[in-house]
Amino acid sequence: MISNTIDQEIKQAMLAKNQAKLRGLRAIKAALLLARTEKGSEEVTEEAELKILQKLIKQRRESADIYTQQGRADLAVIEEEEIEVINHFLPKQMEKEEVETIIAKIITESGASSVKDMGKVMGLANKELAGKADGKLIAEIVKTQLA
Known part of the structure; x- marks a missing residue:
């Protein structure tokens, strides 16, 4: 599981003083911890961890796009x-x-x-391609192939 590796990676990033890596690792750790402690949540599976990571990437891509549009390349780089x-x-x-x-x-x-x-195909495609392809790409391809 990913969470086992994260703590070790955080220690290495701290020792190496790698701030960019440390920020990313801490974000992962926080998201996984939040998922584990949510009310009514069960054990977080590896599949759930992958979904969480994909969500984190999606959030950061959206933020980077907004920063780029606003001319804040410094924040987009982060x-x-x-x-x-x-x-x-x-x-x-x-x-x-x-x-x-x-x-x-x-x-x-x-x-x-x-x-x-499309809904039926998207459900099957997302299940089979979980963690292996971006949801936006999957939706785009499904829409194109069904049209």
């Missing part, structure tokens, strides 16, 4: 550094072509024929 650190703990992301092939297979197997079936 977000990008944290994205790099968090990406280190995610499985390697699939190429667009690989995702297209898997989605085409899912569409065929599920019998989806139009954009009306």
Whole structure:
């Protein structure tokens, strides 16, 4: 599990005085700790950890885009550094072509024929591609293939 590695990585980043890595690691640790202590939460699975990390990356990408639009490159760089650190703990992301092939297979197997079936296909695709591809990319490909 990711949480076991985080503490060791934090110690190494502190010793190396690597502030960018330390910020990213602390963000991961805080998000995982929050997920564990939420009221009514059960044991956080590895799949749940991956979803949390993807959410952290999505938040940082959105922030970086906003900072870039506002001409605050200094703040955008901080977000990008944290994205790099968090990406280190995610499985390697699939190429667009690989995702297209898997989605085409899912569409065929599920019998989806139009954009009306997008919800069903998205559910299956997100389940199969969890942690391996960006949700935005998956949605874009599903929409294109069903159109």
